[in-house]
Amino acid sequence: MLHSPVSDHLQYEPYPNLELLDDWLVSTNNLTLSILKKMRPGDECVPIENTLNPPFWEFGHLTWFHELWVQRDGQMSKPSLLSNVDHLFNSSEIAHLDRWTIAIPPLDALLEYNVRVMDKTRQLLTKSIDMKKAYFIQLSIFHQDMHNEAYAHMWQTLGYPAPFEVFSKINPIRKETHSYIHFPETTLIAGSERNSGFLFDNEKWSHTIQLSAFSIADQAVSNSDYLEFIESPTNQANFNPVAPPVHWKKDGGRWYQRYFDQWLNFSENEPVRHISFSDAKSFCDWHQLRLPNEHELTLLMNQSPAQYQPSHLWEWAASPFLPFPGFSPDPYFDYSKPWFDGNYQVLKGWSMFTPERLRRNAFRNFYQPNRSDHFCGFRTCLL
């Protein structure tokens, strides 16, 4: 059966009922507004870094994105409620550095724009909508969820107070020594199927993967595991030893870890977080272990939670972010395609700042291997 790539997104059925979509819209937008409300004077001035965004620019951007796809049919030729928005907030067009210098409207105007855009969609949700509207409303909600999470890791980088309550708590690692779960050779259905609800284009399409037998840790690498590694004579003797994570400090012979604006006692049995892919790999090399690939992680996540311990951190996979067979970009063309250049690694799972609605086993997150500012960790496989 032939499927036109242009209309793939019209087949992501079923979609949630209108009441649920309205709930999601209100909850993601209220969360964004509460993040902004909790900001202290001056918090909007963030240093120019690749991993950061000016917070008010990011707010304008997520409202613009919603209006463009839900209310302007993705066409910039159609009018917006705010003048000049396509020039100001199109992340595909504006160089990252320019986000600091471009003259954006004052916060009051951005707030008014946001309220008007969201009210307009809420009006739509009081009537019946078609598949196309349902798709773009979900896309905009999930896009905003991702930006809310980006505020969380930006606030962590900057040492600001926590922007919002976690959706789930990190559990301490249950056992001191890792157990490895052995999976015999098997087949796995990777990706997402048609008519399985909303999906992102990089999940197209489901296909069979032949997996060799492997053994994967039932829990993530802990703070104490990682400390042992960085303090090991082998690491210390390296020309370029792996440094402690940036949110750790040693004071008076004791280690502390920073969670937003608070220095906390070092918790040995928590999953280690804010580790780059490159440093996770070094840890594995030192232990003569390896990182799991994305399919191995997916198979693990398909098991019941009683069989393994989720880390509530994005977990690095050994897999570079590449298209699945049959990939074609969806209307938001820049979601995946520009990043299939081999310079990004897949992460699976979710973090404690990811809402439940985005926690799907087929979801593929991706970051550059040197990034560690997001809430990420890792688990290992036996060689």
Ligand SMILES: [Fe+2]
């Ligand atoms: Fe965005």
